[in-house]
Amino acid sequence: MTRFRETAPSIERIDVSAYTVPTDSPESDGTYAWDKTTIAIVEASAGGKRGLGYTYADVATARLAQEMLAQVVTGRDAMNVPACWLAMVEVIRNLGRPGIASMAIAAVDSALWDLKARLLDLPLVTLLGAVRESAAVYGSGGFTSYSREQLQEQLGGWVAQGIPRVKMKIGTHPDADPQRVAQAREAIGPDTELFVDANGAYSRKEALAFASIFAAEYGVTWFEEPVSSDDLEGLRLIRDRAPAGMDIAAGEYGYDSEYFRRMLEAGAVDVLQADATRCAGITGFLRVGALVESRSMPLSSHCGPALHLHACCAVPNFRYMEYFHDHVRIERMFFDGVQSPVKGQLYPDLSRPGMGLEFKRADAARYAV
Numbered sequence: 001m002t003r004f005r006e007t008a009p010s011i012e013r014i015d016v017s018a019y020t021v022p023t024d025s026p027e028s029d030g031t032y033a034w035d036k037t038t039i040a041i042v043e044a045s046a047g048g049k050r051g052l053g054y055t056y057a058d059v060a061t062a063r064l065a066q067e068m069l070a071q072v073v074t075g076r077d078a079m080n081v082p083a084c085w086l087a088m089v090e091v092i093r094n095l096g097r098p099g100i101a102s103m104a105i106a107a108v109d110s111a112l113w114d115l116k117a118r119l120l121d122l123p124l125v126t127l128l129g130a131v132r133e134s135a136a137v138y139g140s141g142g143f144t145s146y147s148r149e150q151l152q153e154q155l156g157g158w159v160a161q162g163i164p165r166v167k168m169k170i171g172t173h174p175d176a177d178p179q180r181v182a183q184a185r186e187a188i189g190p191d192t193e194l195f196v197d198a199n200g201a202y203s204r205k206e207a208l209a210f211a212s213i214f215a216a217e218y219g220v221t222w223f224e225e226p227v228s229s230d231d232l233e234g235l236r237l238i239r240d241r242a243p244a245g246m247d248i249a250a251g252e253y254g255y256d257s258e259y260f261r262r263m264l265e266a267g268a269v270d271v272l273q274a275d276a277t278r279c280a281g282i283t284g285f286l287r288v289g290a291l292v293e294s295r296s297m298p299l300s301s302h303c304g305p306a307l308h309l310h311a312c313c314a315v316p317n318f319r320y321m322e323y324f325h326d327h328v329r330i331e332r333m334f335f336d337g338v339q340s341p342v343k344g345q346l347y348p349d350l351s352r353p354g355m356g357l358e359f360k361r362a363d364a365a366r367y368a369v
Contacts, residue, residue: 008079009047009119014070014108017041018062019367021330028145030171030201037326038369039334040065040104041359044111046078051115052335052357055277056304056327057103059369065104068092073108078119081112085283102255102280109281110307114354124355125348128286128314134345135312137305138195141325142168142184151180152187154325162343163323165193167222170210171201178213185218195222202226204234208241215243222271224249235268247271252302254279260288264295271319275302282311289315306331306338310348310355321346334364 020038027034040062044051055061072091073084088108092101117124139158142151155166168184170177185194196214198207207226214220223242227234229250239248251273254260260279263269272292276285285301285308292299298319301308304327312318323341331338335357339346349356 008077011073011076011078011084011112011115012045014066014074014111015043015045016062016066016070016107017364018059018369019334019364020059020369021333021367023326024329025143025150026145027143027326028172029143029169029197030199032199033145037330039330040107041334041364042107042111043359044073044078044108044115046115047119049115049118051111051113051118051354052359053107053109053111053114053281054304054307055103055107057100057277061100061103061107062369064092064095064100065108069104069108073112078112078115081109081116082283084112085109085280089280098255098259102284103278106277106279106281106284109283110276110355113282114357117354121353123348123350123353124282124310125313126350128282128310130313131316132313132318134342134347135309135318135321136344137163137321137323137341137346138165138167138193139163139325140167140195140197140303140322142166144169144172144180148180148183152183155184156187158323159188159192161341163341164191164344165195165320167195167197167224167322169199170196171198174202174206174210177210178217181214181218181220190219193222194218194220195224196220197224198226200225200228200231204231204237207234207238211238211242211246215246221245222247222249224273225252229253229263232263232266232268235263236266239268239270249273249300252278254288256280256284257287257291260291264291264297269297271298271300273300273302275304276308276311277304278302285311286315289317293317303327304331305346306335306357307355309339309346313348334360336360
C-alpha cells in the first residue's frame with residue numbers, strides 16, 4: 001500500500017495586539033489591588049485560516065511574542081504544534097522561563113492549537129480528545145474592595161444563574177474576614193458550596209485558625225492559597241491540619257512543569273491549579289494534566305474560562321473551572337462564541353471549529369495599547 005501525506009500548510013504570519021480594559025469597579029484581593037486588566041491577543045495564520053490565542057499580562061508580553069516568538073514559529077508546519085512549543089521554550093532560555101516569557105508562549109501556543117483545529121475543521125476538544133461533554137465551574141470574584149451589597153449581589157447572582165459553587169477573596173483585613181464570609185453565606189444560602197481565596201495573605205497560624213472558623217461556622221469547603229504558594233511546607237502543614245471536607249488549593253502561579261512537580265512532591269495541595277495563559281499555553285496545561293493524573297490528584301483551571309474550556313474537557317483528572325468575573329467580562333466584550341454556564345456547567349460549542357471564538361476587532365479597538 002502506498003502511503004502519502006499532503007503537504008501541511010506552513011504558519012504564514014503571527015499578529016499580536018494588546019488591549020487594556022478598566023475594571024467595572026475597583027478590585028482587590030488579600031495581597032494586590034487593580035483597576036484595569038491587559039489582554040495580549042495573538043492571531044496565527046496558515047492555509048487561509050486564522051487561529052486565536054491570548055493571555056492576561058502586561059503589554060511587554062505582547063512585545064516579546066511579536067519580536068521574538070513570531071519569527072521562531074513562522075514558516076513551521078502548522079500541524080506540529082508541540083514542535084513549535086518546544087522551539088519557543090528553547091529560544092527564551094536566556095530570558096528565564098517564569099513570567100512574561102511563559103505567558104507570551106501561552107498566547108502563541110493557544111493560537112496555534114486553535115489554528116490547527118480550524119485547518120482540520122474540528123472543535124479543539126475533538127482534536128485534543130474529549131473525556132467529558134462539559135466542565136463544572138465556580139463563580140469567582142467577591143473582591144475585598146467590594147461593599148457588602150456588591151459582594152452579596154455578585155455571589156447571589158451566580159447562584160440565581162444555577163452555579164452551585166462560588167468563591168470570594170479574603171485577607172486584606174483579616175479581622176473582618178469572618179464577617180464577610182458570613183455575609184457571603186447569607187447571600188448564597190445553605191446549599192451552595194462556598195470557597196475562599198486568601199492569595200497568600202495569611203501567616204500559617206492565621207490560616208489554621210481561620211480554616212477552623214470558616215469550615216465550622218460557614219461551611220467553607222475550599223481554601224485557596226491560605227499562605228504563599230511558595231511556602232510549600234506551610235501549605236502542607238495547613239493541608240494536614242485543615243478540617244475534614246476542606247480542600248487546600250494552589251498552583252495558579254506555576255509557569256513550568258518543575259514548579260508543579262515540586263508542589264505535588266511536597267504534598268502541598270488537595271487540588272492543583274494551573275493557568276494555561278501562564279503555564280505556556282494549551283500544550284503546557286496538558287503536560288500539567290498528565291503530571292497530576294500520574295499522582296491521582298485533581299486539576300482545576302485558573303481564570304480565563306473561554307480559553308480553558310476545550311482543554312478542561314480533555315483532561316482526565318479535572319475538577320473545576322474558575323469562572324472569574326473580570327475575565328468573563330472581557331471575553332464577552334472581545335469575542336463572539338463565549339459560552340454561558342448551564343446549571344453550573346460550560347459546554348464547548350461543537351458546531352464551531354477551534355475554540356469557537358471570533359475576535360470582535362472593532363469592539364476591542366477602543367482599548368488598544
